[in-house]
Amino acid sequence: MSEYEFIQRAVINACTNLFDDDSKGLYFRYVHYYILYESMYQSKFPDFMSFMHNFKGQPEGEKTTFGLETPIPLDVHTFDYMRADYTSFFVGSTAILDVGAFIGDSYMVLHEVCPQAKIICVEPCEENMKCLVANVSKIASPLPILHTRPIHSSPYVVLRTRRKSESSLDETQYVEANADEVGAIKASTLDSFLEEGIDAVKLHAENGEYEAIQSAVQSLHRGIKFYIVIHSLKALMEIPPFIKSCNPKYVLRFKETRLGEPAITASLDSL
Numbered sequence: 001m002s003e004y005e006f007i008q009r010a011v012i013n014a015c016t017n018l019f020d021d022d023s024k025g026l027y028f029r030y031v032h033y034y035i036l037y038e039s040m041y042q043s044k045f046p047d048f049m050s051f052m053h054n055f056k057g058q059p060e061g062e063k064t065t066f067g068l069e070t071p072i073p074l075d076v077h078t079f080d081y082m083r084a085d086y087t088s089f090f091v092g093s094t095a096i097l098d099v100g101a102f103i104g105d106s107y108m109v110l111h112e113v114c115p116q117a118k119i120i121c122v123e124p125c126e127e128n129m130k131c132l133v134a135n136v137s138k139i140a141s142p143l144p145i146l147h148t149r150p151i152h153s154s155p156y157v158v159l160r161t162r163r164k165s166e167s168s169l170d171e172t173q174y175v176e177a178n179a180d181e182v183g184a185i186k187a188s189t190l191d192s193f194l195e196e197g198i199d200a201v202k203l204h205a206e207n208g209e210y211e212a213i214q215s216a217v218q219s220l221h222r223g224i225k226f227y228i229v230i231h232s233l234k235a236l237m238e239i240p241p242f243i244k245s246c247n248p249k250y251v252l253r254f255k256e257t258r259l260g261e262p263a264i265t266a267s268l269d270s271l
Helices: 003-018 021-042 048-055 078-090 103-112 127-138 188-194 209-214 219-223 232-246
Strands: 097-101 118-120 143-145 158-163 169-178 199-203 225-229 250-258 262-267
Touching: 003 021, 003 232, 021 232, 078 103, 078 199, 078 225, 078 262, 097 103, 097 188, 103 118, 103 127, 118 188, 127 143, 169 199, 169 209, 188 219, 199 209, 209 225, 209 232, 219 232, 225 232, 232 250, 232 262
Parallel strands: 097 118, 097 199, 118 143, 199 225
Antiparallel strands: 158 169, 225 262, 250 262
């Protein structure tokens, strides 16, 4: 089967069997976006990311640090937008796994939305984790449970980098590795957190969301809620049918976050 035929079948399946009616048009638009994204990357298009932001009709906005420790400034609307995106989905959760916790910004919002919930922060980047500890310690004592291993379906991984363009940040991803490979580190699975009583997962793994969700077969069988930010055509095509194959009772919705990122939500109700 050619790549075109695979994409065509995946889109038809998604629009026919996987998503609710409100999600289908947006899903189809993002398929176009990621096809263009990959072709522009391959061609080394100058000012790559600015072009892609404008293609979505969302030019990059004003930035600030909010007085937080952070390696990069954040959109000035970050916290307001995350509150709007997270509140209805996570409210009532008692134990949340925050995968891709970055500098603790998502923890701050989740803690505000679910003040009684146990929150486990997963952030494998050492620089980000140092910022997270500095930021979260201002509002939480003791600190939440912190986990530094990447989440992956393979027991060992290595960090790979590809260059987007001269004007944008590099793209990194943890990929499968042998235990004795240079740079290889141990990974954890999403299912390994089941003993913590997790009932909701925020997955923002920066190009590693498909490999991460593959490590959640038992979690999906149990019907745990997932909020998954999408970063690639592969994830867009393959995560929805994978979730449904593990548990056909899931209701899948495709949305665009208020920060302009595509996301898939999976729950056993119609939220």
